Amino acid sequence: MSRIYNFSAGPSMLPLEVLEIAAKEMTDYKGTGMSVMEMSHRSPVYEGIIKETEENFRKLMNIPENYKVLFLQGGASTQFAAVPLNLMKTGKADYIVSGQFSKKAFKDAQKYGDAKCIASSEDRTFAYIPEITPDMVRPDADYVHICYNNTIYGTKFPEIPNVGERVLVADMSSCITSEPVDVSKFGVIYAGAQKNMAPAGLTVVIVREDLLGYARPETPTMLDYKIMADNGSMYNTPPCYTIYVAGLVYKWALSLGGLEKMKERNEKKAALLYDYLDGSSLFKATADKKYRSMMNVCFVTGDAELDKKFCKEAEENGMVNLKGHRSVGGMRASIYNAMPYEGVEKLVSFMKKFEAENK
Numbered sequence: 622m623s624r625i626y627n628f629s630a631g632p633s634m635l636p637l638e639v640l641e642i643a644a645k646e647m648t649d650y651k652g653t654g655m656s657v658m659e660m661s662h663r664s665p666v667y668e669g670i671i672k673e674t675e676e677n678f679r680k681l682m683n684i685p686e687n688y689k690v691l692f693l694q695g696g697a698s699t700q701f702a703a704v705p706l707n708l709m710k711t712g713k714a715d716y717i718v719s720g721q722f723s724k725k726a727f728k729d730a731q732k733y734g735d736a737k738c739i740a741s742s743e744d745r746t747f748a749y750i751p752e753i754t755p756d757m758v759r760p761d762a763d764y765v766h767i768c769y770n771n772t773i774y775g776t777k778f779p780e781i782p783n784v785g786e787r788v789l790v791a792d793m794s795s796c797i798t799s800e801p802v803d804v805s806k807f808g809v810i811y812a813g814a815q816k817n818m819a820p821a822g823l824t825v826v827i828v829r830e831d832l833l834g835y836a837r838p839e840t841p842t843m844l845d846y847k848i849m850a851d852n853g854s855m856y857n858t859p860p861c862y863t864i865y866v867a868g869l870v871y872k873w874a875l876s877l878g879g880l881e882k883m884k885e886r887n888e889k890k891a892a893l894l895y896d897y898l899d900g901s902s903l904f905k906a907t908a909d910k911k912y913r914s915m916m917n918v919c920f921v922t923g924d925a926e927l928d929k930k931f932c933k934e935a936e937e938n939g940m941v942n943l944k945g946h947r948s949v950g951g952m953r954a955s956i957y958n959a960m961p962y963e964g965v966e967k968l969v970s971f972m973k974k975f976e977a978e979n980k
């Protein structure tokens with residue numbers, strides 16, 4: 622078996638231990654004589670799987686009792702519409718635009734009501750997170766939307782922004798379960814699972830119960846949080862197999878010590894890479910120091926041809942998907958929970974060698 626270090630931003634690496642359990646259970650899940658892929662989602666065995674997955678997710682994220690967990694489809698991008706449809710009670714919402722995904726979310730919200738961009742960092746290609754103070758938020762906004770970790774630009778909110786009494790909604794697709802987060806500070810948290818939790822096909826939504834039941838009348842049934850919550854995410858067929866793998870990933874994270882431990886591991890990996898970048902005379906990290914992401918590390922040489930050469934040689938050395946997002950170029954190393962420390966060590970030592978050879 623040969624595994625390589627995959628720095629993809631998503632879909633991305635899964636823990637080897639998880640893949641091995643999934644492989645072992647592939648054709649016969651615990652003596653049922655069938656794969657989880659082949660099971661009715663209404664069967665008692667599958668009901669057990671989804672229930673346990675939710676329990677472990679709640680435990681891992683320390684989700685308070687008054688929040689529902691929804692296992693949905695459509696990717697994080699579908700939530701760009703689902704959020705305004707469910708939460709725009711009076712028709713006003715404020716958006717912080719800190720990258721491409723939050724810009725897309727803002728655009729979708731404008732279709733449904735008075736969405737306002739109250740802060741943006743587009744002036745410097747989203748290399749930082751704009752400062753937010755409660756007075757910037759409209760007092761009658763139904764919610765404030767942020768993207769907590771900007772996957773493409775490698776930035777992250779240094780802390781949960783203070784939006785006063787307003788409901789805070791966060792896209793956490795690329796940082797969920799990377800460190801502990803105080804769920805009670807948010808009205809809604811959503812995340813596509815394919816970055817840090819599971820294969821593609823699953824979107825997790827955590828929603829405070831008192832926000833349910835206000836969906837606009839034209840809301841498609843499939844996007845109505847209350848209907849999904851009332852039906853235990855089983856109004857229709859859920860992404861069964863992906864939920865099962867997410868469950869294995871949650872168990873894996875819990876077995877390693879939960880999110881405190883994940884944070885420790887992730888900080889160590891990110892520090893190794895950023896410390897090298899800060900001392901390098903060839904590579905430069907692109908995000909402002911204060912807002913650096915632990916999950917997506919973006920860097921450049923300043924020479925597009927050299928960037929290309931770097932990605933090519935890295936690939937020849939067993940490190941793949943280091944090319945930056947097509948909209949920004951350069952390099953991006955996504956080092957989610959499943960990336961072992963050894964993978965980052967190998968990357969840094971390769972970068973040192975490349976730097977010496979290309980001075």
Ligand SMILES: *Cc1c(COP(=O)(O)O)cnc(C)c1O
Binds near residue numbers: 695794
């Ligand atoms: C990947 C990503 C998305 C888009 O997710 P899809 O599941 O492809 O719709 C949205 N927001 C963030 C922060 C992401 O990283």
